[in-house]
Every structure is written in structure tokens, then in C-alpha cells.
Amino acid sequence: MRAEKKKKKRKWLRVTGIIFLLLFIGIGAYIFSIYNSLTNAVETMHKPIDREKRDITFKKKEPFTVLMLGVDERAGDKGRSDTVIVMTVNPKQDSVKMLSIPRDTRTEIVGRGTEDKINHAYAFGGVEMSMDTVEKFLDIPIDYYVQMNMEGFQDIVDAVGGVKVNNQLAFTVGKFNFPQGEIELDGREALAYVRMRKNDPQGDFGRQTRQRQIIQGIVNKGASVGSLTKFDNIFDALGKNVSTNMTFDEMKEIQSNYRSAAGNIEQMKIEGSGTKIGGIYYWIINPEDHQRIKSEFKNHLGI
Template identity: 70%
Template sequence: MRAEKHNKKKRKGLKIFGILILLLVLGFGAYAFSIYRSLSDAVDTMHEPIDRKTRNIAFNNKEPFSVLMLGVDEREGDKGRSDTMIVMTVNPEKNSVKMLSIPRDTRTEIVGRGTQDKINHAYAFGGVEMSMDTVENFLDIPIDYYMKVNMEGFKDIVDALGGITVNNTIDFTQDGHHFPVGEISLDGDQALSYVRMRKEDPQGDFGRQNRQRQIIQGVMEKGVSFGSITKFDDVFVALGDNVKTNITFDEMKDIQKHYKSAASNIDQMKIEGSGTSIGGIYYYAVPETEKQRVQTELKTHLGK
């Protein structure tokens, strides 16, 4: 009887964990399950409201919504910058998720400062709120939620999952770790080095973005398989310490209930541009026609 009750709780936790997978995707969102109350406590620790007006999404009506994922390097005495910026739009009617990585050097208006600068500087200037406002203005779509991941601590999440597997397309060495071409297994330290390499990649920041997506998907796949994971407490601690979001636990449950099938169909988008130097500073310049193309695709997916 006790074993049956424990298994029931575990299955419930696994179901809730699907929410986090959909969102972190988060990927970068969440990867935990096990006992329901423990998961609820972890999500409560992750929950961090913001001072910003957002839409009220009717999840029971399966309304499309968007999430901005920020990968932030936070060091002592330094607020840090959002070196990873990924926008996800989720549409359950289309049964799909669109995932756009925004190059960190993209030149755009920083909303709230009235200046043109690199888009990832918005976080350093005004935190999550200014990042959401700036991305919302750049893409001309509503940004409903955010999920912020401390990249230094992301390795703890990977380790708590027992490592992940990715398919590497370029041979390189970073931070003393060698990454050969092909399917490779990564622990937390290796995963962090894997996503940080940029200079040796002929695709530059786009190659780095692709590796970021690989890590996210690797986490998702490992999370879904959870058969080999036993240290649930480690996963909860890693999440609570390193992930913050304005998504509540109740909202996550609603998303799991009405949106979970969309996570199986992820469309990775790319925004084209070119490097340019202004005042001796490197920027990634996106032509207006390209920006409009991406805006239209995302608006259509959100039903706008």
C-alpha cells in the first residue's frame, strides 16, 4: 500500500515535470519530479515576480503565450549580462513551439534608456524587466513570461541529471575540455564549456546558439527518460538555486494539462544579419526586412 502511494506521487511528479521541460525548455525550464510537495517547494523557490504588466493568459482556452529565457553569468559584485537570450512561443492549437535565439550583440533600442546598444546589455541596465521590454519592442510581440538561468549554476542541473548527450558537429577544445565530432556525453563542467565556445566556430555566435539549443534539448531528453535518475533532491536544489521565473506553480500545472503535446514539435528559428563596427564597437545588425520577417512569423504563431 505504501509503495503504491509512493509510485502514485512519483507519477504525479513526473507529470508536473513535463511542465518545466516545456518551459525551460525550458528546455532551460525545469527538470524535476518525484514527490509532489518537494516539487512545489522547489517551484516556490524559483518563483520571482516582476514589476511589469503582462497579459493574463487563459490556459484553459489554450491561448498561445511566449517565454523569454535568459542565460545569465552572475558573478559576485557584478549584475552580469544575459549572454543567452531565447524567445519561445507556444501554440497548442498548432501543436508547436517556436524557438528563436537572439544574438547577444544585436543592435537595438534599449527600452527605458532611449539608446541604441547591444540587446544583452538591457539586463545589465535594468534586469529582467528591461530585457523583456527590449525584446518585446525588438520583436513586436508580447513577452508574457521569463525564465532566468544562472549559467554558472546550470552545470549543477546537468550534473543532477547525471549528465547529458549531444551530437557535436565541430572538433574543438575549450577550457581544457576536448569535444570530438559525433555523439558525446557531457557532465556539468563540460556542458558549460561546450556552450561558451565561440571564437573557434566558423559560424561564430550562431554556432554557439546551436550548441545552447543542443544542451537544452539534451536536458529535455534526459528529463523525460528519468529512469536512470535517483537523486531527486539534487535536482530540486539545483533548480531552486539557479532558476528564477514569474511562472507560478498553478500556471505550470495548467500548462502541463493543456500544452504538453506542443513540446514535441520545436521549430528552431534564425534571425539573419551581419557584423558591423560603430564607434569601434562590434554589433550584429539585423536588416529591417529580416526583422519584419521574424516578427510576422512569431505573430502568426501567437495568433496575432
Template identity: 65%
Template sequence: MRAEKNTKKKKKWLRVTGIVFLLLVIGIGVYAYSVYNSLQSAVETMHHPVDRKSDKRTEEVSLQNKQPFSILLLGVDQRKGDKGRSDTMIVLSVNPKLNSVKMLSIPRDTRTEIVGKGTEDKINHAYAFGNEEMAMNTVENFLDIPIDYFVKVNMEGFKDIVDAVGGITVDNDLDFSQGGYHFPKGQVNLDGKKALAFTRMRHEDPRGDFGRQLRQREIIQGVLREGASLSSITKYQSIFAALGNNVRTNLTFDQMMDIQKNYRSAAGNVEQMAIKGSGTKINGIYYYIVPDQEKQRIQTELKTQLEMK
């Protein structure tokens, strides 16, 4: 029970980590040759190619031609000797023509077909069964859209990134305490540990998950502001080190540069999507069941965002 409780707390934190990574790539320009080299070195450390082809695309997406694309964000609690499970799964669909990023969080207990395993199970088990490839294939089948890239983030990564940019400032709209810290209304300065506590609180908020999502967005925007500021020039080495130590992705350095060049304006317009369903037990195991009508609604919205016919 304790392990499960800790995992639930951690997934609130992991929800935003991969998003910050992507938006930093989109939003931060290359300041100098030394920054360029440091970024290239960090990306080489992060790069992890996958051996798969999408059944939903006949040709690979072209970032140079500014085609819409999607990324699966995996928040993984990695321990020594255990690769962990993807307790957070988020799909980002990016459309540069609309200057828009749609962000869909998939509940980890969602019951669906695990592609390559031949069974129905919780969607987050796909990573445990078959790493990034099986997770991408399973989410692709569930949403009926191509999953072009993945970004996997270790749970400690976001805390390190917040500290690497020198801390952040958020606009807090609810007075509360969490994790030994008090967060008054108004402008609040956060380091990595405080940011973790700030995103964990849910039960004291009458808005529930919606309120938590607002705080997560404040964290993301705070990191973007600090990461893109002139003061962060002197911090770039620690920022890239934090990313390199905690992030793995099949995006190459050149692809990231194409994203930074061609999709930058989309970073300012992130829209959160929600999957509606209900919890139930099957053979004593809890699952989150998404009705077919709701699944169709989500699929249609994502296909429109990706300009799929």
C-alpha cells in the same frame, strides 16, 4: 579583453540553459506526492514577480485555455556585487495547437531602442539598466509581440542541471577536442563540465554557429531524455535544487502545472530561428544592425506563431 572573451564563451553555454528549464517543465510529469512537494518548493524559490503590463496584450494570456504564449530567456553572468548583463537573450513562442516551439536567439549587440531609457543601445544593456522589466519591454518593442514571461538563468545553472540528472548521452557528428576533452564521433557521455566544453567549440567546425547550435540541441535533448526517464525519479531532489539555485522566473507554480498539462506535446518540436544582420561601428562602438525588412520578417513569423492578428 579577457573578460570579453570569457563572456563570449559563457554565452554559448547560457544559450541552452533556460530552454532546458522550460522544456523540463513541459516534459516531466509529477511522479509522486513527494516529487510534487519538492517541485513546489523549488518553484517558490525561483518565483520572482515583475510589475509590468504588456502593451501588446489587452488581456493576460490564459494557459488553462491553451493560448499561445512567449517567454524571454535571459542568460546572466552573475558575480558577487554585480547583477551582470544578459549576454544571452532567447525568445520562445509556444503554440499548443501547432505542437510547436519557435526559438529565436537575439544577438546581444543588436542596436535598438532601450524602452524606459530613451536611448538606442545594445539590446543586452536593457537588463543592466532596468532588470527583467526593462529587458522584457525592450524585446517586446523590438519584436512587436507580447512577452508574457521571463526565465533568468545564472551561467553555472546548466552545468549543475546536467550533473543533477546524472550526466547525459549525445550523438556527436564531428571529431574534435575542446577544453582539455576529446569528443569522438558517435555516442558520447557527458557530465556538466564536459557538456560545457562540448557546447563551446565553434572555430574547428566548418559549419560555424550552425554546427554549434546542433550540439546545443543534442545537449537539450539529452537532458530531456534523462530528466523524463524512470531513473531520474531518485534524482528529482538534486534536479529541483539545481533549478532553484540558478533560475528565476515570474511563472507561478500553478502556471507551470498548466504548461506541463496543456503544452507538453509542443516540447518535441523546437524550431530555431535566426536574425540576419551585419556588424558595424558607431562612434567606435560595435553594434549588430538588423535591417527593417529582416525585422519585419521575424515579427511576422512570430505573430503567426502566437496567432496574433
């Protein structure tokens, strides 16, 4: 009887061991699948540019900068960067400073020697001219860029299963109605939400706020456990709609050494006023505020 019990016990252990082994193999395959999809997406997103870049040692937690460009591309047109956001990241201070530059800001377009709207730099010379122009405008080095196709908002929002935002202004765009308060948006709604500016009392600043809300919503949803089942769709949407000069190794080092800074994001605002020059509308930056912004960024970067 005892021998029979031992035999049954060994059989139970063997069966249990096989189950755990299968679970381990299954989880391992799942993790590998996520990693493989991520690396493929990053390889698709990686678009190096012919431009000198500072040598930054991420292990030493050195501050760096990122230029985010939201590009509205049209058929037969290179497009313009309707969203221009500059971020400086300082992990030693555990902080990120973020500035949305109004797209109509009048400044020198580096490489053309003319003054024009800052978002025209992309139309004239792509990412490189945009980086050079913003670099001179703020008098700080621009290390990396992240470019998103504005149409990609729709794909990415749908990939994470929609986003929630706290809408500060009730408005209607076409067939979409956006009441005030917390609302949930699908991809098409999110695209309409971020594009509206003409009926906003804050104009471009109001639109910039909504764009940041959607980006934050995507990040929050993408980081949730529930989104793990959608990782293929998410990575596919990112690969199709986002490009950057960051390598996969750089992304891993930033995630490892700088992630605590993401919890403290300061939204900066630059003052100015709108005017027409030669019949064209421009946003003219207040000189004193312009100097203040440049000084804040330099202090944050330690330069």
C-alpha cells in the same frame, strides 16, 4: 484438515494484503516526496516582477510567449544575458517557434532611450528591461521569463547524471577536448561546451546551437525513468539556478494543455551582419528579415 487449509489461506491473504499495503504506502510516500520537492523548488524559482502581464486562459489553449535568459553573473557585477531566446507557443497548431537573438544585436534599450547591444538591457535594468526591450524589438507581447544562471548548467547537468549531444564541430577549450560526433558531457564539460564561440566559424549562432543541445539533453534526461531516483538533486539544482514569473498553478496548466506543442519546435534564425560602430562590435539585423521574423511571430500568436 479443510479448516486448517482455510486458516492458512486466510493467513496468506492477510500477509499478502499487508505487503501490498506497505508497498502502496511506500509508493504514496515517494510520490508525495517528489511532489513536495517540486513545489518547494517552484516556490524558490518563482520571482514575480513589477510588470503588466496579459490575461491568458490556458484552458482555452491561448498562445503565449516566453523569454529565456541565460545570465553570466560575475562577482561585483550584475551580469549580462549572454543567451536571449524567445519562444511562442501555440497549442492549437501544436507548435513552438524558437528564436535565439544574437547577444550583440544592436537595438533600442527600452527605458534608456539609447541603442546598444541587446544583452546589455539586463545589465542596465534586469529582467524587466530585457522583456521590454525584446518586446519592442520583435513587436510582440512577452508574457513570461525564465532566467538561468549560466553556471547553473553545470549543477543541473550533473544532477541529471550528464547529457549526450551530437557535436558538429571538433574543438578544444582549455583542458576540455570535444571530438565531432555523439559525446557525453558532465557539468563542467557542458559549461565549457556552451561557452565557446571565438573558435566557431558560426560565432554566436554556433554557441546558440550548443546551448539548445544542452537544454534539450537536460529535458530528455530529466524525463527518463532513471532520473526519478535523482529528483531531489534535480529540483535542488533548478531551485538554485532558475527563476521565473510563472506560478506552480500556471506550470501545471501549461503542462496539461500545451504539452503536445513541445513535439514540434521550429528553430528560427534571423539574418544580419557584424560591423563596428565607434570601435564597438555590433550585429546589425537585416531589415527585411527583421520584418519577416516579426510577422511570423505575430501570425503564430494570432495577433
